[in-house]
Amino acid sequence: MTINLTLLIVMGAMFAIGLYLMLERSLTRVLLGIILMSNGANLLVLMTAGRAGQAPIYEEGLDAAEYLDPLPQALLLTAIVIGFATVAFMLALIYRSWVLARQDELTDDEEDRRVAAAVGAYDPEEDAEIASETSEFAGTTDPNTGTIRPESTGKPARADRPQRSEAGEH
DSSP: OOOOHHHHHHHHHHHHHHHHHHTSSBHHHHHHHHHHHHHHHHHHHHHHTOSOOBOSSOOTTOOGGGBOOSHHHHHHHHHHHHHHHHHHHHHHHHHHHHHHHSOSBOOOOHHHHHHHHOOSSOOHHHHHHHHHHHSSSEEEEOTTTOOEEEEOOOOOOOTTSOOOOTTSOO
16 A cells, blocks of 8 residues: 555545634634545545555456445545535524624624633632632532522512412413
8 A cells, every 4th residue: 555645644634634724713613624624534534545556346357356346435425415514503603693793703602701811720719719609599518419499589579470379281
């Protein structure tokens, strides 16, 4: 089996650039990264197929090593379909993001910012304190599990939800 060095270099560059693009916050760059990674994977499957050979149809007098293995071709077709479906899904996400927010870039939410601002070791007591301050319940922290047990704040029940009786009827 001969290895084409040019295809290996191109495949490695596709994987490297695709991985770099997928780590960006812009959804369009993530889409381009997915396209490059899927094409790099297609080249990888193509390289594992080996050299070209005869079609896998029986001919008398032809050695078994002369035939081409059809499995890498089937895997390549499957990889193309999976890549196409992933690209279509990402295009739908990009379009929806553009319609809703008029931007292509993902933004941090409050939890991401809180985690990014935390420096040092994880402190479950501080986390429970922050969670109890921001939630609509005042709670006590279970010392064994570190979870917050909510206690009612005396707020009236929401009017838009039907009340349940003791028997479970609406």
